[in-house]
Amino acid sequence: MSSLRLHDSLRRTKVPFEPMVPGKVGMYVCGPTPYAPAHIGHAYSAIAFDTIRRALTFLGYEVRYVRNVTDVDDKIIKRAHETGEDPVALAARFTTAYNEDMARFAVQPPTVEPKVSTHIAEIVAIVEKLVAAGKAYALDDGVYYSVDSFPAYGQLSGVTRDELREGARVEVDSKKRDPADFALWKTAKPGEPSWDSPWGKGRPGWHIECSAMTTTHLGPTFDLHGGGKDLIFPHHENEIAQSQGAYGEGTFARYWLHNGFLNFEGEKMAKSVGNVFGCDQIADAVGGEALRFFCVSHHYRSPVEFTTQAVPGPDGKPVMRFYSLEAADRRLAYFYETLARIDAFTSAKSGGDGGDGAVLPETEILLTAAVAALSDDFNSPVVMADLGEAARIANKLLDEGKGIDKGVRRRSLARLGRDLRTVGVALGILGSAPADFLAARRARQVKSLGIDTAQVAALMVERTTARAAKDFARADAIRGELAALGVELLDTPGGTDWRVLEASS
Ligand SMILES: [Zn+2]
The missing domain is CATH 1.10.730 (Isoleucyl-tRNA Synthetase; Domain 1)
Structure with a gap:
């Protein structure tokens, strides 16, 4: 086993990595909210963490990689209303498309890919735990996490309590005890997907799913948590508050990894x-x-x-x-x-x-x-x-x-x-x-440059005939004609092949 060092966002420095169980790594990464086709930004983040997972495997660790799917979300509901689909079905459709897209970039499927819609019971259980501990409270429109109940809030992002209050959106008519408190559970609105709970029909807030899923699939404490830098605040900060609020100080992710932007x-x-x-x-x-x-x-x-x-x-x-x-x-x-x-x-x-x-x-x-x-x-x-x-x-x-x-x-x-x-x-x-x-690459080049492959084939046959007849002047002329088309001949032991001339840029 190598002596791995990694940059931990929480300690803000490179530290030696010591997994909970020698040789094994439990790793969680916040995954997609699938309501539209995936773009290069999604691919970039998925590749970054797939590379970390592959590297850990290469270094000899047995990796359990959990990457969630947020299939219950405002954006999904909005899009489903536009298309007339069921929101969870729409999310399932785009999840399949997401995974097909990621496969093009050799992103391996995670060990477990939990979805919000199939983890409602686990989410409700952790919210109940927080309410019972006095760290969360129920209002008409949902259940809120009391940021005041968690003195360590801000440790990952460096956001101070004052900044937090100043930055919090002041919601008209909100009965929240503090503007910085955030929703764990949202009371159902007409036309939205909803599930039964001790607080009536509703759906989870965004942050709570990751606390519930990590606990379910990796335990209350696990090795690595990853995500894009943009998730540090408030999402990851809230995840810590929820999980440590429910399971105690020192629980949850032991190391934090965040990837840069494109x-x-x-x-x-x-x-x-x-x-x-x-x-x-x-x-x-x-x-x-x-x-x-x-x-x-x-x-x-x-x-x-x-x-x-x-x-x-x-x-x-x-x-x-x-x-x-x-x-x-x-x-x-x-x-x-x-x-x-x-x-x-x-x-x-x-x-x-x-x-x-x-x-x-x-x-x-x-x-x-x-x-x-x-x-x-x-x-x-x-x-x-x-x-x-x-x-x-x-x-x-x-x-x-x-x-x-x-x-x-x-x-x-x-x-x-x-x-x-x-x-x-x-x-x-x-x-x-x-x-x-090399064949797939040539096919792409042929298409983008508009090369006529039938013309290339015909010229190559003509060149073979010319060479057989010892008409080397004609054979050379054909090589020149092919070059003008953007094609270079390759004489290999297996016969003559061709490739597209590389652009100078
Ligand atoms: Zn998350």
């Missing part, structure tokens, strides 16, 4: 700015793995700059260019091309992997380096640099390794190929067969 050329993501890109739009443009690759190239706590521009497409209509992701896609292609070369070189047909025995020292350090970097607050950018170095060494060995002992060279390349993939799993990248990735 910025678009200095702007935050916002519908008004027009940069709320759908997951399908991203995956169609550059492939899901490019976004994953881009995300893990940055540290999860750092704000990330994302560059885009609308430019005229082949048919004159504007097309969104995702420059950051296109760069990630090119780099990813380099890794897959490297893996394809290693596979071809070490296949049984071309001489094998060299069996057991010594390898070059520089080819056996990747795993150890990845363990060290991921043990340092999940430092994925350092791992990405290590992967880049391993790929560089592999290509050098393939290009210039003739002077090296045959067995050592084969074993070294096989080792690099295996370790590149193993470390790739820890980050959620390089999981495809290289031929599949």
Whole structure:
């Protein structure tokens, strides 16, 4: 077991991680409120915590990962009224779509995915506990948490009591004892989904679900709690107040992890700015793995700059260019091309992997380096640099390794190929067969550049015929014609193939 250190938002510093049970981690992350298709911001957060979960697994921990679905919420109810659907059914539909979208970015399903609508009894039980302890009180319109009953309020966010009172929205006619008190249970309004409770028909407030779900699936105290930075206040602050109010001081999350924001050329993501890109739009443009690759190239706590521009497409209509992701896609292609070369070189047909025995020292350090970097607050950018170095060494060995002992060279390349993939799993990248990735990438490029593949095929046949007839002038001319179409020929041992010429940007 590694000695993992992580940045705990509560202690505001990097601390050694000591799980409650050695070798096991209970981890909770606040999940989606599904009322519309998922966008790049959802994907970014899901990827960040999926990478942390994968990294923990890679470091040898057995991870129980709970990510909830808020399927009872004002926004869902509003949307359901617009579409005429049942709110819980609408949320279920968008939850399925969310999980399909996240799968495009190699986000693994959580161990448990609890929903509010199936945890009402657990939510009611914790609210009852808080009322009985005098930490919450019932009014006509619901049950409220008394912030005054929890002196430690503000410990995570640093928000003071005065700031809290000043910032609280003053609600007209509210009978709340303090403007800062927040709803645990809301009395049913006509046309809203509702459930029976000791306070009449109603539905949960937003924050209480996470206190109920963590207790149900991880116990009153558990190891890691994660979410976006925007959730620190009030959501996570309220979660702490609720859970410690119900189960006592020192309970609930033992470490807090928060991920940074995605910025678009200095702007935050916002519908008004027009940069709320759908997951399908991203995956169609550059492939899901490019976004994953881009995300893990940055540290999860750092704000990330994302560059885009609308430019005229082949048919004159504007097309969104995702420059950051296109760069990630090119780099990813380099890794897959490297893996394809290693596979071809070490296949049984071309001489094998060299069996057991010594390898070059520089080819056996990747795993150890990845363990060290991921043990340092999940430092994925350092791992990405290590992967880049391993790929560089592999290509050098393939290009210039003739002077090296045959067995050592084969074993070294096989080792690099295996370790590149193993470390790739820890980050959620390089999981495809290289031929599949490269074919899908070419299909996307062909589509976006409007390349006529039938014309390419015809020119290639003509070139083969010309070469067979020793008409090399014509064969060369055809190579030039293909280049003008944006196509580059590749003469490989298996015959002639082609790829799309990389844009210079
Ligand atoms: Zn939550």
